[in-house]
Amino acid sequence: MLEARLGETLLLKKIVEALKEIISQGTLDCSDTGFQLQSMDNSHVSLVALCLQRDCFEKFRCDRNVSLGLDLKSLAKVLKCTNSDDTVTISASDNPSKVLLNFNSKESERSAEYELKLLNLEEDHLGIPDTDYACTILMPSTEFAHICRDMAMFSETVTIACSKQAVKFSANGDLGSANIKLSEGGKMNVSIQVEDQLVQTFAGRYLNTFTKATPLADRVKICLAAEVPLLVEYPIEDFGYIRYYLAPKVDDVDV
Amino acid sequence: MLEARLGETLLLKKIVEALKEIISQGTLDCSDTGFQLQSMDNSHVSLVALCLQRDCFEKFRCDRNVSLGLDLKSLAKVLKCTNSDDTVTISASDNPSKVLLNFNSKESERSAEYELKLLNLEEDHLGIPDTDYACTILMPSTEFAHICRDMAMFSETVTIACSKQAVKFSANGDLGSANIKLSEGGKMNVSIQVEDQLVQTFAGRYLNTFTKATPLADRVKICLAAEVPLLVEYPIEDFGYIRYYLAPKVDDVDV
Amino acid sequence: MLEARLGETLLLKKIVEALKEIISQGTLDCSDTGFQLQSMDNSHVSLVALCLQRDCFEKFRCDRNVSLGLDLKSLAKVLKCTNSDDTVTISASDNPSKVLLNFNSKESERSAEYELKLLNLEEDHLGIPDTDYACTILMPSTEFAHICRDMAMFSETVTIACSKQAVKFSANGDLGSANIKLSEGGKMNVSIQVEDQLVQTFAGRYLNTFTKATPLADRVKICLAAEVPLLVEYPIEDFGYIRYYLAPKVDDVDV
Numbered sequence: 001m002l003e004a005r006l007g008e009t010l011l012l013k014k015i016v017e018a019l020k021e022i023i024s025q026g027t028l029d030c031s032d033t034g035f036q037l038q039s040m041d042n043s044h045v046s047l048v049a050l051c052l053q054r055d056c057f058e059k060f061r062c063d064r065n066v067s068l069g070l071d072l073k074s075l076a077k078v079l080k081c082t083n084s085d086d087t088v089t090i091s092a093s094d095n096p097s098k099v100l101l102n103f104n105s106k107e108s109e110r111s112a113e114y115e116l117k118l119l120n121l122e123e124d125h126l127g128i129p130d131t132d133y134a135c136t137i138l139m140p141s142t143e144f145a146h147i148c149r150d151m152a153m154f155s156e157t158v159t160i161a162c163s164k165q166a167v168k169f170s171a172n173g174d175l176g177s178a179n180i181k182l183s184e185g186g187k188m189n190v191s192i193q194v195e196d197q198l199v200q201t202f203a204g205r206y207l208n209t210f211t212k213a214t215p216l217a218d219r220v221k222i223c224l225a226a227e228v229p230l231l232v233e234y235p236i237e238d239f240g241y242i243r244y245y246l247a248p249k250v251d252d253v254d255v
Numbered sequence: 256m257l258e259a260r261l262g263e264t265l266l267l268k269k270i271v272e273a274l275k276e277i278i279s280q281g282t283l284d285c286s287d288t289g290f291q292l293q294s295m296d297n298s299h300v301s302l303v304a305l306c307l308q309r310d311c312f313e314k315f316r317c318d319r320n321v322s323l324g325l326d327l328k329s330l331a332k333v334l335k336c337t338n339s340d341d342t343v344t345i346s347a348s349d350n351p352s353k354v355l356l357n358f359n360s361k362e363s364e365r366s367a368e369y370e371l372k373l374l375n376l377e378e379d380h381l382g383i384p385d386t387d388y389a390c391t392i393l394m395p396s397t398e399f400a401h402i403c404r405d406m407a408m409f410s411e412t413v414t415i416a417c418s419k420q421a422v423k424f425s426a427n428g429d430l431g432s433a434n435i436k437l438s439e440g441g442k443m444n445v446s447i448q449v450e451d452q453l454v455q456t457f458a459g460r461y462l463n464t465f466t467k468a469t470p471l472a473d474r475v476k477i478c479l480a481a482e483v484p485l486l487v488e489y490p491i492e493d494f495g496y497i498r499y500y501l502a503p504k505v506d507d508v509d510v
Numbered sequence: 511m512l513e514a515r516l517g518e519t520l521l522l523k524k525i526v527e528a529l530k531e532i533i534s535q536g537t538l539d540c541s542d543t544g545f546q547l548q549s550m551d552n553s554h555v556s557l558v559a560l561c562l563q564r565d566c567f568e569k570f571r572c573d574r575n576v577s578l579g580l581d582l583k584s585l586a587k588v589l590k591c592t593n594s595d596d597t598v599t600i601s602a603s604d605n606p607s608k609v610l611l612n613f614n615s616k617e618s619e620r621s622a623e624y625e626l627k628l629l630n631l632e633e634d635h636l637g638i639p640d641t642d643y644a645c646t647i648l649m650p651s652t653e654f655a656h657i658c659r660d661m662a663m664f665s666e667t668v669t670i671a672c673s674k675q676a677v678k679f680s681a682n683g684d685l686g687s688a689n690i691k692l693s694e695g696g697k698m699n700v701s702i703q704v705e706d707q708l709v710q711t712f713a714g715r716y717l718n719t720f721t722k723a724t725p726l727a728d729r730v731k732i733c734l735a736a737e738v739p740l741l742v743e744y745p746i747e748d749f750g751y752i753r754y755y756l757a758p759k760v761d762d763v764d765v
Contacts (some may be wrong), residue, residue: 074430079406098431109441110398116431143620145343149547150591175584176608176626178591186619241287329685336660336688353686364696365653367660371686 002066002092002212003032003171005059009103010084015050018213018234018242020072027121028068030092034060034240038125046206046246047126047229053239056088064094070118078114086112128245133223133231135162135198137181141220141234145211147180152204156179157249161199162224167192173206198224200248207232210244225247226232256427257321257347258287260314264358265339270305273468273497275327277303282376283323283339285347289495293380301461301501302381302484308494311351313342315320321348329501333369342368377447383500388478388486390417390453393446394437396475396489400466407459409433412504416454417479422447426459453479455503465499479503512576512602514541515569520594521746524561528744529573529613530582532558537631539577544750545572548635556716556756557575557636557739562751567599573605579629588624596622635643638755643733643741645672645708648701650691651730651744655721658761662714664688667759671709677702681714701703708734710758717742720754732759 005014010237019026031034034053041048054060082088082103082149089102095119103112112120147169151158161168167190168181182190213218213234229245236242261267274281277296284291289312292305309315336472337343344357346358358367387473402424406413409426423436424447437445437480465487469475472489484500491497515527516522529536532551539546544567547560564570592598592613599612606628613622644683657679671678671682677700678691692700720742724730727744739755746752 038468062552071430077430078433081401081408107442107447109438109443112433112435114431114433117429131306146591153591155586174627175581177586177588177623178622178624180620180622183619187617190619326685332663333683333688336656336663364693364698364700365690367688367690369686369688372684441658 001059001094002061002096003059003061003089004030004054004057004091005089006056007058007087008084008143009082009086010081011056013079013082013084014075014086014213014215015236015242016050016072016079019048019050020076021212022046022244024073025069025071025119025121027123029065030062030068030071031065032062039123041206041209043201045203046210047128049128049243051240051242052236055239056237059089059169066092066094068092068095068096068099069121071119073112073117074116081114082112087233092118098123105133131225131228131231132195133228134183134196134221134225135167136191137162137167137222138219139222140188140190141211141214141217143182143188144220144222145214147153148204148207148211150180151178152208154201154203157201158203158204158207159199159201160222160224161197162192162194162229163197164194165192196216196226198226198250200224200230202230202246202248206246208231210246213242213244216242256316256318256349257351258314258316258344259285259290259312259346260342260344261311261341261388262313262342264334264337264341264343266311267281268334268337268339269468269470270307270491270497271327271331271334273471274303275331276464276467277499279328280304280324280326280374280376282378283325285317285323287317287322294309296377296461296464297453298459300470301465301499302383304383304498306495306497307491310494311492313345314347321347321349321351323347323351324376325354325369326374328473330369336369337367339391347373347476361465366392367507383506386478386480386483386486388450388483389449389480390422391446391448391477392417392477393424393474395443396469396472397465398437398443399475399477399487400469401467403459403462405435407463412456413459414454414456415479415485417447417449418452419449420447435475451481453481455479456484457503461499461501465501468497468499468510471497480490511571511604512606513569513571513575513599514545514567514570514601515599516542516566517568518594519589519592519596519598519599521566521591522598522725523592523594524725525562525746525752526582526586526589528722528726529558529560530586530731530760531558531719532754533636534583535579535581535629535631538580538671539575540572540578541575545765548632550720551716555713556720556754557638559638559753559755561750561752562746566747569599569618576602576604578602578606578609579631579737581629584626591624592622602628603736614641617619632649639743641733641735641738642684642705643734643738644704644706644735645677646703647672647732649732650698651721651724651727653692653698654730654732654742655724658714658721660690662687662694662718666714667711668714668717669709669711670732672702672704673707674704675702680731684720701747708736710734712740712742712756712758716754716756720756723752725755726752 037050086103151171155173217234221233288306341358406426410428469491476488544564545562596613661681665683725742
């Protein structure tokens with residue numbers, strides 16, 4: 001039997017909002033250590049990984065490992081109905097065909113219970129190797145979201161150039177070009193660690209969907225290294241995270 | 256001659272918003288006692304009845320009974336133009352082809368006058384018999400609106416189960432199921448009077464249009480009885496109301 | 511070389527919003543005295559004229575006259591990306607194929623630079639003769655915007671009747687009619703100067719696009735005279751303006 005209670009529905013809302021644009025369905029793997037979800041996006045280009053350790057929960061019990069195949073659009077619909085400050089209890093049997101969501105207000109006069117049918121999804125879990133990243137940037141998550149949205153106006157691709165003390169985002173298109181440069185420190189307290197300078201280009205629309213996780217964390221970590229996927233990480237309180245991976249574009253070679 | 260002045264245009268706006276989703280045209284019957292309007296909705300399933308006693312008005316004069324055939328969408332358009340805290344004076348001649356709406360601000364430098372053409376509508380007035388309801392629920396109107404909207408996500412029909420001390424709203428569909436239970440008292444001060452326990456099912460989309468009246472009243476009264484239409488009533492200040500009637504669904508019988 | 515710095519990007523945003531609905535492209539003429547733009551609207555009915563004297567700018571340098579052919583939709587897109595309280599520096603070479611926009615926050619850690627391609631537009635500049643207007647109205651710009659929007663609901667044409675102490679806006683259509691009368695003085699401090707009483711009719715949709723300039727100024731000046739175009743003027747701080755011109759409709763004569 002699985003029973004996991006979050007102190008605030010708002011956290012679950014933010015997580016589902018962060019996932020539902022990138023994957024429409026996903027399997028939540030529940031074990032004694034907490035919740036895990038890993039999935040390629042709908043177009044099989046980027047990868048998202050969610051981790052919620054049991055310490056994220058007010059109450060957590062998971063007798064046997066269970067996998068919950070969730071339709072994220074449906075879950076988002078249910079969550080739209082709920083008050084953000086209600087507690088939410090997620091429960092399922094050991095071999096479940098449905099998941100139960102119980103929402104309770106601090107006041108006891110209202111209880112809401114939703115039952116969602118589970119999906120039978122086949123998913124291959126990719127092993128994600130540990131990587132020593134050449135560049136690691138820490139910046140306000142809202143600023144990163146802002147930049148990704150702005151770049152999308154100019155081009156489908158975004159170039160990130162990371163050097164000591166500064167990171168530059170650029171986009172070039174029919175309209176003209178855009179360049180935004182952030183320096184270390186300042187009011188935004190941008191942190192840039194660079195072992196090797198790096199210039200990489202990415203498909204902007206994936207970066208934009210990653211930023212749906214912005215409400216989860218004040219700051220975002222962006223990690224780059226030559227020939228490995230970019231990592232964009234939003235911490236979830238102290239005991240979890242949502243990570244997005246996206247491979248850089250390989251330049252077309254003129255023949 | 257008819258001349259009726261409301262102290263605040265806002266009240267008229269709320270009334271028209273409450274009506275215009277359910278009926279596109281309606282006849283306002285004006286007499287010495289005030290205003291009345293009764294009409295089936297556009298699909299002839301539910302019934303709406305409006306009553307505004309003369310005491311709702313700052314000034315009221317109606318020499319002869321007149322019927323004003325109103326296009327509610329047009330009236331709503333006119334009201335969009337007006338300041339909510341202006342006074343509004345509704346006037347018409349004894350045998351009118353148009354209605355005049357005068358809006359005046361407390362300051363005197365601006366006056367706005369709108370003339371709307373009247374429609375010639377044929378309407379049968381149904382006698383609504385007095386009913387002893389088995390269950391009467393009083394609850395915050397916003398909570399009722401919230402529940403109706405949530406249920407609509409799951410199913411086209413909503414089941415209301417009323418027992419002593421608790422009322423349960425349920426919906427069941429492809430997505431899964433939703434159950435919201437309200438108990439008596441609490442912060443929401445829900446009141447439930449039950450003579451006979453009752454379970455009835457209704458078409459959710461009508462309940463949802465009824466809740467357009469939510470801004471008119473903090474609390475809504477819901478009355479049910481076996482084999483008679485549900486009554487949903489929003490009081491309008493101390494001297495009026497808007498009432499909606501909707502027959503319960505008859506269960507399909509398997510043959 | 512051209513280099514012009516505005517203390518607040520917000521002012522540029524408001525100007526572009528005021529222009530972009532009425533002209534999609536326009537030539538900004540830059541000289542030592544400041545910026546000028548004059549253009550017929552897309553349908554060649556109304557005329558818009560912008561003037562920004564060099565004193566509007568924190569810093570202004572223009573060595574040689576240059577004309578910047580701007581795509582206003584693109585410029586509006588770029589401005590959407592920027593913080594309203596950043597400074598903006600507009601620069602171009604003496605014979606430019608592109609214009610550079612640099613946005614800097616008071617904090618120095620973020621700099622954004624956008625390059626927009628210029629268009630090669632052919633434009634005839636019309637001489638606008640000085641006119642002695644018979645009626646000059648000064649009123650809150652939001653009230654004028656409100657009236658224009660309301661009139662549009664009733665009819666495609668708006669009649670302005672100006673007499674001593676009062677101006678009346680009227681529209682007449684299938685729905686009915688609307689009349690809004692403003693008197694001199696009052697809370698809105700309407701000012702009406704009339705040499706000759708006047709009644710003129712205008713195409714409402716142009717008046718409505720003129721009101722996109724509302725955020726630029728608290729008060730708008732409306733000037734009318736027999737057989738000359740209406741002038742609607744929004745001052746821009748102390749050193750500029752945006753002016754719109756629209757010819758009155760000539761009544762159809764029954765033959």
